[in-house]
Amino acid sequence: SSSGRGRSSSGRGRSSSGRGRSPGGRTGRGRTNGRGNGGDSSGRGKGSTGSGRRSRENSEQQVSSNESPQNHQKDSVKTEQQQQAKKTKEGISNKKKQKPENGEEKNPESFNKSKKTNGKNKQSSKKSPSFAPLEPSVPPNQPQLTNDINYGRGEKITILHIAEKPSIAQAIAKGLIGSANITQKCKTLPVHEFTHSGGKNAFPKAPHAASCRHRVTSVAGHVFSVDFPSQYQSWDSVDPAELFMAPVVKKPTKGSIVKHLQDEARGVNFIVLWMDCDREGENINFEVLDCCLHLMQHGGSNSNYDRVYRAYFSAINPSDIKKAYSALGKPDKNQALAVDARQELDLKVGVAFSRFQTRYFQGRYGDLDSAVLSYGPCQTPTLGFCVQRHIDIETFKPEPYWMLDLRVLKRGYSLYAKWGGGRSFNKNKVETLMTHALEHESAFLKVTKVVIRDKKQGRPIPLNTVALLKACSKALGIGPHHAMQTAERLYLSGYLSYPRTESSTYPKSFDIRSTLQQQSSDHRWGNYVQKLLAKGHNKSRGGVDMGDHPPITPCRSASGELSGDMGRVYEFVVRHFIASISHDAVWRSTRVDFELEPLKEKVEGKFSVSGKEMIDPGFLEVLLHREYGNEGERIDGLREEDEDEEERAVPEFKEGEIIPLFQDKSSSRGGSSKV
DSSP states (O other): OTTEEOOOTTSEEEEOOEEEEOTTSOEEEEEEEEETTTTOOEEEESBTTBOHHHHHHHHHHHHHHHHOGGGOOTTTTSHHHHHHHHHHHHTOOOSOOOOOTTOOOOOTTOHHHHHHHOHHHHHHHHHSOOOOOOSSSSOTTOOOOOOOTTTTBTSEEEEEEEESSHHHHHHHHHHHHOSTTOEEEOSSSOEEEEEEESGGGSBTTBTTBSEEEEEEEEOOSOSEEEEOOGGGOOTTTSOGGGGGGSOOEEEESOHHHHHHHHHHHTTOSEEEEEOOSSHHHHHHHHHHHHHHGGGSOOBTTBOGGGGEEEOOOSOOSHHHHHHHHTTOBOOOHHHHHHHHHHHHHHHHHHHHHHHHHHHHHTTTOTTOOOSOOOOOTTHHHHHHHHHHHHHHHHTOOOOOOBOOBEEEEETTEEEEEEETTOOBSOHHHHHHHHHHHHHSTTOEEEEEEEEEEEEEEOOOOOOOHHHHHHHIIIIIOOOHHHHHHHHHHHHHTTSBOOSOOOOOSOOTTOOHHHHHHTTTTOTTTHHHHHHHHHHOOOOOOSOOOOSSOOOOOBOSOOTTTOOHHHHHHHHHHHHHHHHHTSOOEEEEEEEEEEEEGGGTTSGGGEEEEEEEEEEEOTTHHHHOHHHHOOTTOOBTTOOGGGTTOOBOOOOOOOTTOEEEOOOEEEEEETTEEEO
């Protein structure tokens, strides 16, 4: 076998199975099995002409053999000689390099270089099968070249801008030129047209053009979706397990969108892609290029892809649009391929297991009212968590417990002390301890330790998507799905930055002060912002920059412009942003330890009282943590068992102070008497 192991010419050989890329460009799996002569291959591959890896290796081995004549022996059919030829091709052979007839030294490490220096190699390369370009047409190792800066000098050029949604296309057009000089065409999707003269308004990638005609349009999400070919659509004739090895095809979500893109791209000089700056957006970029790239006007020695650019932005207000327009980059093919892989996995896993479990459970349960039991790589494990939690709640059996309640009275304060013994499920033990303490001749409480110290509560880290959804659910009572929709509407309206981000720290390029100044006139937090600007804002703490988008931040002021859930979500984001660059809050914490004299030798004789008072509210003045919750905000220097201390004043105690003990029989708490 060309890519496996063979024993001998009369033995049995089986190649390793693996993934390969066919000459037609489709990735698939190929397996070879054979008998005799080192295992001649006979198998199946999922490419357009069988196993692409095998055909490519055959052609490469043939060229390598021409490069090293010593490997062409009469017994070259043996496996050892085949492996030796492969080693020579890869440049790992220990044999001395050969010199061709023209006397020039030859490098067997590079197939491409050898073709240029050896006429025989040219001849053999003609015999090898030709490879069609990969699909999509731009491979991941395509050099990220740009066009010649003199392209279009003195000429009129056309630039096509393509956004992910119609609303973003409209915002881009207004951000680039304003609304006065825009002509809108109502087609399948709106097209906004305007013209820039040269000079300072020139297109950044063609600054010498006489004029630039801009067309701004959009798609509506993904242009293509993945599906199985028609021969795998039958539930009856196709085993679900076969779907894991089946090919997948891309189908247009709407044929009208493909035609719209092709009509607008025909004859343009440049394409600027304005998709969302995440993996899905990169994937849509290359879906658009599959429709448009070959229809662009050719640019001489430069390929069409050299005149394709990608705008990176996190907000759609005019300043961010112009900033992205002046710093255009290139689309990232690797991120697009990652989405292709995820889509294929989701399709194969989802469809295969949905068919399997639907067949399995139908007929076994009479009350099954669903025609299809859907399975998803995300939804099914999540459903499992919910079901398990429901089972835990339904099967929970409460058990009564007992503990000693100690209430300390001093100077008008009534404080409940925490018992060192914790919860006890032995009622007799707790009652015995209480009786022993009250009947002892030294029935008093002694102060053993008083600790007073100032502690800082750290400001919150910048807001990412998960933190926003948790806060909306916990504090605002807005479900995650509705919260995400609300945040996206705020983004499309220009109030918030892009809401889908994993970053939780502000990048160095982020202008914190300007963003803060936009909020200085709002009556709800304007005074606080002005004081913060005068004092100097703080740096954000912790977090990580994932490089996709900055954390969720406000883009402009909305004093009195928003209401309902949009107003509530916007207010939370603004308050959180201001708090994340404010100063820490300072608390004064007091902890008093007591010892019950009759039980001082045991842990059951230990009690404590703790409380905290605010010294400097810091970020809490604007965050309003009682309303939004403060989950995950730890107080520096606080022990884990003290994190739940109440916000209350603790009267002054002195170490060694004696407090008399008595039993309060008027009421009971938790099944035991108060002491």
